[in-house]
Amino acid sequence: MTSYDPDARRDTPLAQKLKQEIRKHGPIGIGTYMNACLWDQDYGYYTKGEVIGEKGDFTTAPEISQTFGEIVGAWVAVVWQQMGSPSSFRLVELGPGHGTLCADMARTLYRVPELSGALEVELMEASTALTELQRTTLADSGLNVSWRNNFPEPDERPTIIVANEFLDCLPPVQFVKTAETWRYRGVGLDRSGNLEFDVAARTDPRPDIEKLFPDADIGRIAETTATNHLIEVIENIARQSPTAALFIDYGHTERALGETLQAIRNQNYEHPLTSPGEADLTVHVDFSEISRDVEQFGADLAVDGPITQAEFLGRLGIIERASRLMSTNPVKAAAIEAGVMRLISPQGMGGRFKAIGVRSKDLPALPGFE
Numbered sequence: 001m002t003s004y005d006p007d008a009r010r011d012t013p014l015a016q017k018l019k020q021e022i023r024k025h026g027p028i029g030i031g032t033y034m035n036a037c038l039w040d041q042d043y044g045y046y047t048k049g050e051v052i053g054e055k056g057d058f059t060t061a062p063e064i065s066q067t068f069g070e071i072v073g074a075w076v077a078v079v080w081q082q083m084g085s086p087s088s089f090r091l092v093e094l095g096p097g098h099g100t101l102c103a104d105m106a107r108t109l110y111r112v113p114e115l116s117g118a119l120e121v122e123l124m125e126a127s128t129a130l131t132e133l134q135r136t137t138l139a140d141s142g143l144n145v146s147w148r149n150n151f152p153e154p155d156e157r158p159t160i161i162v163a164n165e166f167l168d169c170l171p172p173v174q175f176v177k178t179a180e181t182w183r184y185r186g187v188g189l190d191r192s193g194n195l196e197f198d199v200a201a202r203t204d205p206r207p208d209i210e211k212l213f214p215d216a217d218i219g220r221i222a223e224t225t226a227t228n229h230l231i232e233v234i235e236n237i238a239r240q241s242p243t244a245a246l247f248i249d250y251g252h253t254e255r256a257l258g259e260t261l262q263a264i265r266n267q268n269y270e271h272p273l274t275s276p277g278e279a280d281l282t283v284h285v286d287f288s289e290i291s292r293d294v295e296q297f298g299a300d301l302a303v304d305g306p307i308t309q310a311e312f313l314g315r316l317g318i319i320e321r322a323s324r325l326m327s328t329n330p331v332k333a334a335a336i337e338a339g340v341m342r343l344i345s346p347q348g349m350g351g352r353f354k355a356i357g358v359r360s361k362d363l364p365a366l367p368g369f370e
């Protein structure tokens, strides 16, 4: 983690608001802090618009290359076929950002006329500023789109869910091992009244942390990715109709001690307490947590993967797609190649990002994961 530099600390409006709350009511949990930074109604990071892309604070795979969305679109088309080519189905995207992934998927999906006639799109987006951007991006897409600001409900139609860089926005829970037990980690105030990480008096009521890390030394931090609710949501949908979900995100596949909360502002990393509300806060996803949640909450579900983003995109033909695109746009060939290399390079996004599938048990293994 980037170190906490007192000189870099910015007394943002949200910092002032949180300090006042902490003075009154005591330290807040890491999840509460992250939620406030991203979603505070007045000062939250996602209340402003252009945060993603080369001009924003961070950029994402669909913003780097159109081939990403085209390949994910092809994945959706194959899953739809695996589901028996239903005459009506729902495609849900969680956290669609600028709407770029959805627009790029649409181009691929429209190549299958029977599918495009069957398709309705639901976008889950909590930011009004980003919803407006998505509306603009998708205005000419021909898609039948509706928006919601919370998780999708069960539906009679088969459901396909996709989400890129969504899980890393889910606030984690963090614990610190103390001499007696695991305690919650939170945000409190130092002697001068500045925000600081704090070990709350509250202990962990979840005995599983001790089971996961029985040998942790005193002072070590453990972090759990908050995917349990999401898996419950998918389980509920899958009880009603065939369901498949694809998650792509930055993260690790082996459980490990340590914490991963990070802040990015203007494409630079900073300590997560530096500019509350004005930096993007994310965590690395612990993909092993998803398998654990499915064991616990997903009686009707199975997990495919995780595999690296490079393997996923490679198996689904991103190189072939890029070659075709380059031969029809020779002028842009170098840029197309550079974008695809960025997505699949093993030392970069290709290795650090992982893909995982969650599906109804009776569906075959999802494309790319077989």
Ligand code: SAH
Binding pocket: 046, 052, 060, 061, 062, 063, 094, 095, 096, 097, 098, 101, 124, 125, 126, 127, 130, 149, 150, 163, 164, 165, 166, 169, 170
């Ligand atoms: N998938 C996009 C954007 C990733 S940024 C891309 O790849 O470019 C994260 C997105 O998830 C943003 O659109 C953000 O507003 C949305 N988001 C994050 N947490 C959310 C939540 N709890 N509810 C609804 N939307 C959320």
